Amino acid sequence: MRRTTVCTLAAVFVLSLASAGSVGATGWGPRLGLTLDPDQVHFGAHVDAGYLADQLRFQPNFELGIGDNRSIAAFNFDLLYLFNSNMGAWRPYLGGGAAANIVDHDSRRGNSDLQAGLNAVGGIERGLSSGGRFLTELRLGLIDTPDLKWTVGWTFNH
Numbered sequence: 774m775r776r777t778t779v780c781t782l783a784a785v786f787v788l789s790l791a792s793a794g795s796v797g798a799t800g801w802g803p804r805l806g807l808t809l810d811p812d813q814v815h816f817g818a819h820v821d822a823g824y825l826a827d828q829l830r831f832q833p834n835f836e837l838g839i840g841d842n843r844s845i846a847a848f849n850f851d852l853l854y855l856f857n858s859n860m861g862a863w864r865p866y867l868g869g870g871a872a873a874n875i876v877d878h879d880s881r882r883g884n885s886d887l888q889a890g891l892n893a894v895g896g897i898e899r900g901l902s903s904g905g906r907f908l909t910e911l912r913l914g915l916i917d918t919p920d921l922k923w924t925v926g927w928t929f930n931h
Contacts, residue, residue, distance in 0.1 A: 808919045829854055833849060
């Protein structure tokens with residue numbers, strides 16, 4: 774993949790994170806999990822960019838998947854609707870968003886593709902005594918993105 778494409782995607786992602794500060798970013802955290810089709814392990818980070826409307830949070834993330842003879846760098850721009858819950862510290866959410874995926878099939882030859890994708894997300898998060906949150910979620914790939922991802926993550930307040 775050309776460096777300009779990667780740099781452009783990284784710049785768009787960084788700008789979205791910078792704009793997140795203007796809407797009230799409240800934290801960030803690591804994430805890791807398993808991917809099916811392709812079969813991979815993924816890891817990355819997310820930003821709690823704050824609420825755009827009542828119970829609607831913008832939470833972009835970056836994930837790098839490795840395995841199954843390829844690597845995938847995924848830039849996900851998620852909008853999450855958090856439900857009010859009577860489950861104590863647990864709070865379910867649904868959402869989705871656009872994705873930009875860089876799929877590297879053979880790093881020795883630079884055989885990479887840029888794919889625009891669409892995801893649906895469902896999960897649950899739990900408030901922690903430290904003020905942060907633990908999350909676990911399932912991500913379904915709807916268009917040009919991995920079929921299924923199971924992820925756990927933590928959000929640290931800043």
